[in-house]
Amino acid sequence: MKPFANEPTLELRRAPARESLVNALRELEPKLPLSVPVLIGREQGAHEGFESTDPGSPDRVVATAGRATEADAAAAVEAAAAAFPAWRDMGADARAEVLVGAAQILRSRRLELAALQVRECAKPWGEADGDVCEAIDFLEYYAREAVRLEQGPDLLQVPGERNTMRYEPRGVCVVIAPWNFPLAIPTGMTSAALAAGNSVVLKPAEQSPASALALVEALREAGAPPGAISLLPGFGEVGAALVRDPRVHVIAFTGSSAVGLEIVRSSADTPEGQGHVKRVVAEMGGKNAVIVDSDADLDDAVPAIVKSAFVYAGQKCSAASRVLAHEGVADALLERLSGAVNVLIVGQADDFAIDVPPVIESDAQERVLRYAELAASEGRIVGQQAKIPANGWFCPPTLVTDLPPGSAVLRDEIFGPVLAVERVKSIAEACDALERSPFALTGGLFSRNPETVAEVTRRTPVGNLYVNRHITGAMVGRQPFGGNRRSGIGSKAGGPDYLLQFVEPRVVTENTMRHGLVVE
């Protein structure tokens, strides 16, 4: 295999690249709504039960999906357990071939899959294309990682004994995925589990079943046995049933803190007959801050902060929701940020000329508007784009400052286009503020002083610190991604440690001495 390289995104500054996407959407539209069945091994279950709709035009049904039941969950785990030994025994090379094959299938469908995200999740074009590329990256990257891991590490050897260490897959892995990266994140968790030799039951978010189906189709078409990858579109109850199932070994989850912590609790149970302790890999929320030092170049900082906070309406776990500005630069920063927020364009995701699309659903819109109101009552709104389309789950991008220290706006993950600016007297004070937060996912720093960069690097607990750039858009292999503290347990997606969570190490030591003879 060639060394890993990130899949190039489309060069959307070129008109033909943009046209290719618009055409793909035009071709997709008559096919909507797509039909997403429950897929359990070779069996096809229900294909009706709920709908996914376009957040920018909620009357438009993007997919109708089967609603998996608790019985389906049990059947899918059964199928996965049955498929596991053969999939494990294929070896890493053969499994890697399947993953690389699936990557090729996604690559050949990339325009259509980006268009699907535009409709299903209101993900803007550039983001949707990036999502598909990231999915391809995960398949290609973990395929190579699994081959590497199969070699096992070198151990110290002394005469008369032979020591070997290898990694074995754990068994059945449940993947519970979010909607905000409707293809990339399910693909990341699923492909890691599969590459390492586990079988998978995938429960996608109810908001984005169609993107998940594309992944399962690609994997199966590329040669994954049906039992090794089942698809259970549905809601919380099916996820909960999967997590409880004693035959499940690993749960890979990305989503909210509340659900993540519930999974941790529920999976800790070891009922009679469960011969293992479940392993949970959870990527949860964030409350991500960007520190702006007094020597920052605001020409860089302002666009980067706006991008970090408002692209995809702030619906990334990595998105910025706080700015901690050194008092020497706070006024100038606030003035420019507010001007930049005032010119944001809110509109439909299929329009290249928008900055902020709608949020995913009605509940999300209500939540964001509630926080925006709270921000207005507790602090001072200094920038807002109130011109938003009437239909669809749109929220005005909002910039707020002068909030009291304990404000929920500064504490909670809002997951929407609301950004709060706070003043600090020093960078040390900014680091203190971050230290107090239970979240530690991403963070940003704008400073041109190498000493400050070193100090903030040393002090911030975040999983991913970005210096002098935007804080979203981690790339597989370049920015292994994941949070610390209550933002996540487990190691970084798209990085060299990730597969270790899906395997267990086994060491064999063989005595090679027999009657004083070394029999090697």
Place this chain on the structure above:
Amino acid sequence: MEDDPGVEAELGQVGRALYGSFPQRSRNPVKALDARAMELASQDAELRAALFRFVDVTPACRSLDDLARHLSGYLSEVDEKPPSLEVAMRMAGTKPGRAALGVAAAGGVRHMAHRFIVGESPRKALPVLRELWEDGAASSVDLLGEATVTEAEADRYAARCAEALDTIAEAAPRWPERPQLEADSLGPLPRANLSVKVSALTPHIRPDAPALGREDASRRMRPLLRKARDLGAHLHIDMESLDALETTMELIFELLDEDEFREGPSAGLVLQAYLRESPNQLDSILAWARETPRTPPLVVRLVKGAYWDHEIVEARQHGWEAPVFEVKAECDRNYEELTRRLLDARPAVRVAVASHNLRSISHAIAYNRYSGAEDRDVELQVLRGLGDELGHALAAQGFRVRVYCPVGDLVAGMAYLVRRLLENTSNESFLHEQAMGVPLEELLAAP
């Protein structure tokens, strides 16, 4: 396409004559910059990075102490420091030392900046513009500024441009007559000349949505075009990185096509020879110019392009094919090919050749002569601070020279300054080669 041997012969003569008229010390323009620092910088990449980061941060530092801390922070990342910088590091260890170091360093940066930036405002730049004119060089004023991210900033830049046009156009008629600068075969040439940046006229430059920025910038560009037309000034629309190219080109084509601008002002655009697609761009420019005849004709300024590193990095980070030539000789050959095509396209366009490369300039002059045109039918442009000596040499020999003159304060000027310094110390730079004593024959050799 290759040139006729006659052009090569002429080129050699022109180049030798120009070289001969450089003042002795300035055959080495890098040394002519006060910058011993620059000389050091061109020899060591780490040191260059440290010095440029320092220049870049200077206006944002709150105190001399802060300034000195930054400097020592950057220098501490340089592995092998020349003795003079070891001294600086030691000074940074104490508070009085930092104050002294801060004063010296800030002074150095300010001095350097003043070589490249002619004044803080158009009014303050007037004496330099007049002096240039008297010495036989026209000018184009470029207003430096911070990036435009808000409506207010776009409005402010537009207002500064309008004020600059008023100020220069008001002063220029009092300058003495300089016939070689005031007309070519196609007619009179405006004295007042302003270069503007589309990205500064709108907060909406979006590479994937060029219409957005184009429409927003257009409503601020129209009043400037009207003002330039009414004042008889020239308005030149600069080209920036590839991300703004489609926005910029379409804006120019669309606005100049509007009825009210058919007969003026004199206006121009830029063609960047480092872009692989520049030959195709020239096709569209020429097709447009022939379909949309203007009086006075469109001016095309041919440059190499100043965003090479940016374009390469952006392409590499996204996995895209680099949009620029990565081999200098390819770029130089393309520059000459574009020069020939532009000069051949007259009178549909006027041509300005902007370069500090003695070979490229000599080639343009030689090809122009060889094609039977007068010397005044090609404009030669240099940058203030970098191309001063070349500009003098050209003016002294009666060529039509224009000096690109940035105007603005130190804060606004840093991004420009760093780009210029990078260009000046790059190993591929003509000025660098010239400074390093590469023989004239090599400097004039075909790429």
